Amino acid sequence: MTGVSAETIGFLMGGLVLVLLVLRVHIAMAMLLAGGIGYALVAGWSPLANYVKTMAFARYSVYDLSVVPLFLLMGNIASRGGLSRRLFQATNAFLGHWRGGVAMSAVGACAGFGAICGSSLATAATMGQVALPELRRYHYSPALATGALAAGGTLGILIPPSVVLVIYAVLAEQNVAAMFMAALLPGLLAMAGYMAAIALYVRVVPGSGPAAPRMDWPGRWKTLRDVWPIVAVFVTVIGGIYGGIFTPTEAAAIGTLATGALALVTRELTWRGFLQAAFDTASATAMIFLILLGADLLNAFFALSQMPTAVAQWVLNAGLPPMLVLLAIIAIYLVLGCVMDSLSMILLTIPIFLPIVMGMEYWGLNQTDKAIWFGVLALMVVEIGLITPPVGMNLFIINSLARDVPMKETYRGTVPFIVSDLLRTAVLVLVPGLSLWLVHALN
Numbered sequence: 001m002t003g004v005s006a007e008t009i010g011f012l013m014g015g016l017v018l019v020l021l022v023l024r025v026h027i028a029m030a031m032l033l034a035g036g037i038g039y040a041l042v043a044g045w046s047p048l049a050n051y052v053k054t055m056a057f058a059r060y061s062v063y064d065l066s067v068v069p070l071f072l073l074m075g076n077i078a079s080r081g082g083l084s085r086r087l088f089q090a091t092n093a094f095l096g097h098w099r100g101g102v103a104m105s106a107v108g109a110c111a112g113f114g115a116i117c118g119s120s121l122a123t124a125a126t127m128g129q130v131a132l133p134e135l136r137r138y139h140y141s142p143a144l145a146t147g148a149l150a151a152g153g154t155l156g157i158l159i160p161p162s163v164v165l166v167i168y169a170v171l172a173e174q175n176v177a178a179m180f181m182a183a184l185l186p187g188l189l190a191m192a193g194y195m196a197a198i199a200l201y202v203r204v205v206p207g208s209g210p211a212a213p214r215m216d217w218p219g220r221w222k223t224l225r226d227v228w229p230i231v232a233v234f235v236t237v238i239g240g241i242y243g244g245i246f247t248p249t250e251a252a253a254i255g256t257l258a259t260g261a262l263a264l265v266t267r268e269l270t271w272r273g274f275l276q277a278a279f280d281t282a283s284a285t286a287m288i289f290l291i292l293l294g295a296d297l298l299n300a301f302f303a304l305s306q307m308p309t310a311v312a313q314w315v316l317n318a319g320l321p322p323m324l325v326l327l328a329i330i331a332i333y334l335v336l337g338c339v340m341d342s343l344s345m346i347l348l349t350i351p352i353f354l355p356i357v358m359g360m361e362y363w364g365l366n367q368t369d370k371a372i373w374f375g376v377l378a379l380m381v382v383e384i385g386l387i388t389p390p391v392g393m394n395l396f397i398i399n400s401l402a403r404d405v406p407m408k409e410t411y412r413g414t415v416p417f418i419v420s421d422l423l424r425t426a427v428l429v430l431v432p433g434l435s436l437w438l439v440h441a442l443n
Helices: 006-022 027-043 045-060 063-080 083-095 101-114 120-137 142-153 163-172 176-204 217-242 248-265 271-305 307-317 322-336 342-358 367-387 393-401 407-430 433-441
Strands: none
Touching (some): 006 027, 006 271, 006 307, 027 045, 045 271, 063 083, 063 101, 063 163, 063 248, 083 120, 083 217, 101 120, 101 176, 101 217, 120 142, 142 176, 142 367, 142 393, 142 407, 163 176, 163 342, 163 367, 176 217, 176 248, 176 407, 176 433, 217 248, 271 307, 271 342, 307 342, 322 367, 342 367, 367 393, 367 407, 367 433, 393 407, 407 433
């Protein structure tokens, strides 16, 4: 474009993506359109055609991406094989007799299911179907019941394995296993924080979370016997990755086979259920990979225009305190979370934000540790968007299961969990060792 610099075109196309998203254009189409137009304006149509013809192969031939459909399939099989119900029964046997205990049990089961799923939306949908009837049976307030399930669903991407972490590792050129290790302790802290929020909520709002009858120890041991194979699958997958026995992709394949075998042994997975799980996996994988393709074209254009480099250089030359810059990035994520899903935010922002963070000094971290720490921090902030209005996807999933609960009640019920998220984010910012300790300990 005559008279207009490549950097200016980069900013204009970035604005075009946001405008298209406001107009409800799918994120993949928005990035493909803006990236294609920008690339053509800066380099010409022939270079664009040359890049596009090899773009798909270059992206989809990345070995690490094969873990995505495998973990998605493992989660889909688990949700249709009765494993989610067993997890909830086990956690409820030990926590249900406390005030707010059934809601805490739902959060704990979400964490357990997230360990064999890797998707927040699948975790929220599956555990919502299992736990919501129990929460209603014990007369939990609609706000607490739906808010706890929406928040608990976010543990699907916080507890490894996580599909979003795999995507970040590919974008940031980091080791997938290291990212999983880094997210484990913060994910467990998130679960504990949600349970603490429930405990506080039921005391501030009496009657919102009645205690269920206490189960005797023979009954508790029975639920543990039912759930131990699920624990074995998790230990095999995560322990195998951390122990260096096999790669994340191999672990995902073994976990999928083990989950399928477990579902067949319990006779809770039908042939029709398996086909539906395969179809859902293919559909979700296609959606994720299409978004990846759009992000590749947009990021290739951004690199050509030098816009991210210009932004990073401007921030570095401005002499702003590193902590102020990090807080500004977190604030931007919180705002974007109100209108975008987590994967789209990661793909759209990491090429811009990561160079800025890598160019600044944070707690004396080296480049690898800084990239891992920022990845977990970004994941933590991004998941808040899943439970913030107006486009928190988990809110809509849970509300679709509880159609008699007004959306404003669900919004109100998520407030304690959002506060917990913000406090945990502050801790992660100030104590990077929380996400890096396990990485260093197991290396």
